[in-house]
Ligand SMILES: [Fe+2]
């Protein structure tokens with residue numbers, strides 16, 4: 073006797089197929105299910121439904137289970153072993169399926185460039201992403217925008233120029249992770265999330281630096297061609313790890329010191345706030361870049377040569393450009409000087425020399441952490457762009 | 462073996478489907494290609510004049526192809542069909558709360574149908590009314606004329622006319638009874654089935670006179686739903702399995718075509734106002 077399902081008054085225009093599917097799930101293809109019910113159009117509905125689902129309808133309300141469903145899932149595989157396991161290689165065929173989901177074959181393959189764990193991963197990514205979420209802040213309220221305006225005019229000129237420079241660097245820092253994440257297989261979800269959070273951080277940095285520049289002025293400072301060439305060379309790096317290394321390890325690493333410098337010499341609360349907030353985010357960006365690059369080098373020590381090659385290549389592209397434009401450098405001196413006396417300017421000059429030294433030390437430290445011997449780390453750090461980023 | 466198939470472009474997906482099938486056949490050494498027609502009449506004429514070897518035909522196109530062929534002393538053959546082309550039914554529905562309870566009650570009332578050339582939503586259900594001796598006012602919805610009802614628009618408009626009171630009854634294919642319930646065009650419980658056709662067959666793959674399609678059809682019938690490359694195409698085309706062609710399921714439509722004069726016995730177009 074075949075099993076029987078009683079639909080009572082429910083029709084297939086009202087959800088009865090769920091009950092039938094549920095009953096059919098226990099059967100093998102070729103086995104029958106008797107259907108009972110008193111919906112007036114049940115027979116015509118059932119025949120049409122069976123046809124569309126690949127079941128055989130026999131008059132007098134019998135469904136013979138078809139094999140379509142079994143065939144559809146016959147070659148299905150999970151996108152990785154489990155939700156918590158990150159696969160060494162993510163298949164394009166997994167597409168946008170959630171990690172660990174059972175993937176029906178036959179969908180469109182995902183067109184992404186980076187689908188190997190060791191090419192994109194760092195074990196610290198999930199933690200950094202959690203930290204990024206915990207440390208979100210609101211540009212409207214986290215900065216003291218309404219403090220008293222006591223900044224002298226020529227110091228304000230320097231602040232506006234530095235902010236103008238920071239904005240163009242932030243724009244590059246936004247575009248790079250945005251480009252990287254669009255080419256990444258979403259199986260490496262935590263990395264994608266982290267890059268998205270990083271892009272969102274940079275979007276906020278753009279906002280606060282622009283807002284600080286325009287706090288007391290209507291006009292921004294200048295944008296030098298050399299500085300933009302330096303940033304363009306970052307955008308031009310097509311490789312994931314090399315782009316991450318140049319941007320986050322060397323560039324944003326140097327920026328950490330720059331932001332601290334501006335914060336220390338800030339002539340007002342707003343300037344101190346914006347550089348402090350951006351610096352906190354940047355520390356996270358640097359941490360991921362360093363952890364990721366170190367991860368790659370651990371799995372392939374020969375990669376050190378490629379990292380070095382990328383810095384040398386960038387150096388040779390930029391060797392004939394001005395690097396940091398003069399207006400930015402001078403503004404940093406004036407900011408640290410605080411006034412235009414020769415003593416003060418001399419002091420400011422020494423402060424900026426010290427800043428460059430500190431940046432160099434920081435870069436060497438990170439390069440050594442990644443795996444470079446000390447002498448090589450010093451050589452590579454010296455080749456870093458004069459534009460800081 | 463080189464074969465050219467004609468199909469009617471009733472939807473953009475037709476390109477995806479037949480391009481996919483073409484790749485599948487060519488990968489297996491069959492020199493197969495397809496051309497698209499904007500309507501079935503031109504496709505049938507092309508099949509008969511030998512421009513194409515095979516036609517993916519609507520049931521109405523099959524009937525015309527057979528009449529045209531026989532008039533010339535030739536034969537066309539229905540060589541394959543989808544599993545979903547067998548034993549369809551059309552229904553005549555009324556609003557659930559109406560006072561109409563038998564087909565007889567439709568005498569003098571307004572019945573909404575699909576397009577003039579829709580077998581499922583016009584010709585076959587109207588034959589049911591005619592057989593019952595019921596004369597009703599017919600409100601046709603001529604959307605996608607020349608596509609032989611493949612375009613769902615006419616049927617959807619007929620259902621809407623019923624819902625909004627523009628008609629007392631509407632003619633639909635059984636599958637659209639469920640589809641329109643899902644779409645909310647005819648919500649669950651809003652209609653009652655007053656009458657239905659006997660089971661009939663729908664599309665078939667028609668081989669032109671003298672065309673040897675045996676090897677091609679063998680391969681077609683061998684397509685498996687479990688093939689991950691094919692399944693998306695089969696899903697788009699709305700089948701799980703290809704079956705051999707059969708022609709018994711076209712008797713009711715053939716009779717309706719004769720009774721209405723839609724096509725003449727020689728295959729000429731007889732329907733007035735039919736402009737594909
Ligand atoms: Fe930033």
Ligand SMILES: [Fe+2]
Nearest residue numbers: 245324354357
């Ligand atoms: Fe950053």
